[in-house]
Amino acid sequence: MNGITDMALIIPAMTSNLSEKEIMKAIDGNTVKQIKQWQKNNLCDSLSVKRNEFFST
Secondary structure (H helix, E strand, O other): OOOOOHHHHHHHHHHOOOOHHHHHHHHHOOOHHHHHHHHHHHOOOOHHHHHHHHHHO
16 A cells, blocks of 8 residues: 555545435535645655655656
């Protein structure tokens, strides 16, 4: 496993008893910009990202 990605956001939808309407509201209520900001604030760089940064310098 390379690390936790923004796909971690889907875990509640897959493991709880949310209705389709609730899931659609959550998806429609957030922008890609908001998700990227959440990712930056809450997740560390994956091993793939670190590897790419290391070998690109």
